[in-house]
Amino acid sequence: MNLVLHWLASTPDFAVPYALAALGLIVCERAGVLALGAEGLMLVGALAGVGAQLTFGNSALSLLAAALAAGVVSILFATMVIVLRINQVISGLALVFFCQGLTSLLGTAFGWENHTFAGLGTLALRQNAMVYLTVPVFFAVAFVLSNSALGLRLRAVGENPQAADAAGISVPRYRFAAVLVGSAIVGLAGGYLSVVSTKLWVDGMTAGRGWIAVGLVIFARWSPWRALAGALLFGCIEALIPQLAAAGVRLPQYFVFMTPYAVTLAVMIWAGLASTTGRRSGGEPGALGEPFVREERR
């Protein structure tokens, strides 16, 4: 009983990074930009957050720094895919490796590695403030996406950029803004991981969570609420691992480490099965991954 309580209480802490990263990706991809760079942007957020925390000692400021840093780095990605119309897969991959190299170098250069700090305290039900903040952030983004004129235009840009352009919407501007805002939210996810959750910067600490979030968005068919549910599922699984160890269950540890990745693969297969049997389909923005070229023959 105690085990179950501990497990449930620690789930949100593990779920928040997945939830925020997936939310950021949805904003970006609904505008038609395939965002594979999440793994890298999370690392940027995580490092910037720890840097700000060690410098200023204020968690709110650190999370803000995490979001800002990822937003700034994403300008590079936005320029590549929107201005230079580079293949979005190559750009996303290059961004991930750029960020991995950069954060690893800067983390060592500034000596931010393996420094612990206090971080956020807990509020009601043993949860920190960011867990409570994530819920209104989800409501806000979901509302803007599906109920506002801004969200309608953003989705139009991702669904049919030619039509959106004909209706007088600036496709590059909307896409640029979506990449920046989405990336800032992804950076916040990384900042949460380092500043609030582990309270530590370790080189490569995201350990594939950004990629899992990319898979999660496909599984959630680009809906914020389904992504939140998926994030909770992953949070549950990740939270179970330390609980089992505490309860004395001995499992081969490297197989235990495999679980999040194996579960990602499993949900991708499940989503694939569901779409081929025709029960569910769609959700994918129509122009996802395609550069917009106006009135030019290709």
Place this chain on the structure above:
Amino acid sequence: MPERRFALEIRQRTSWQQQGAILAAAVLTGVLISTAILALAGVSPADLLKEFVVQTFFDKQNLQAVLFQAAPMIMIGLAASLAFRVRFWNLGLEGQMIWGAIGATAISIFQVGPETTRLPLMFMAAAAAGLAWVALPAALKLRLGVNEIISTLMLNYLASNFLLHLVYGAWKDTRTAFPHSPQFRAFERLPEFAPGFSVAILLGTAIALAVWWLTDVSRGGLYMRFIHANPRVAEAVGVPVRRMLLAAVLVSGALAGIAGFVVAAGQEGRLTQGFFQGYGFSGILIAFLARNNPLAAAAVAVLVAALFVTGRSLQVFYQVPFSMVQLIQAIIVICAAGSEFFIRHRVRRIAPA
């Protein structure tokens, strides 16, 4: 606003000289940016010139090290370009490499076959293991439309954790405290064909030629061109798209597996815990810069190998972390990718009215 002062035109035709010049200018820009970053990290450009150009290409020992490193690099670059030719984003190169090395090591540990056939058996086991590891994402993509970018990446994490399970567990060398398998026996290691030159580089060259035959001479190569240009049209004109895609991806996995064998049996002489790191992105970089051309990939692979060797000496002599190599690779990819824009478009200044 840029639209007001500049006009974009699509270039109808760009000569290959022009394309080459633009790409070279872009790569040079990347190199200059990297040099500036290294200067900030405390390596002066003069030292860099000495380390990278003089030491790497004109010192016999370092040249041997570069060619030694080039062999697995060529194979991983070929593996990436084959998969990209059929528009399959095989990002699982590292996982397939790990399984290749595990397959080869299993033959050594269980002493399968007599001494003379041991190395060929290790080679075949590596190819089979790499092939098997890519078969799942390939089948999932063809059957269920599962995104291969995510599935191959997830399989990398599974493979690397399984590798740790082996080298910290059942396959750990009991004679040392380090997490690696026991040393391969002398006849289980790739021999040298000349003092200081491993047969690995000959193997790499032979495989590059074989892949070139596959992509540029054989019927399959023509099919792959169709599939790369437009899978739907290819299907309509009778190209066996699914079979061809599956074949190319399986060969890609087998090549990555062989790269793992070459590192284990050629460089390390045993199964180690982190031998695969950096190869995945290197493969993508090589295929991208070589535009999936096998012979160009082999040439680019030698340059990437030189970058790796330089990176290691910078790590030892200048305390620059090895992640610098990854950063430089990413910067060069970004610059080279950016050059595509200038190959396809002409930016023309419009004089103010």
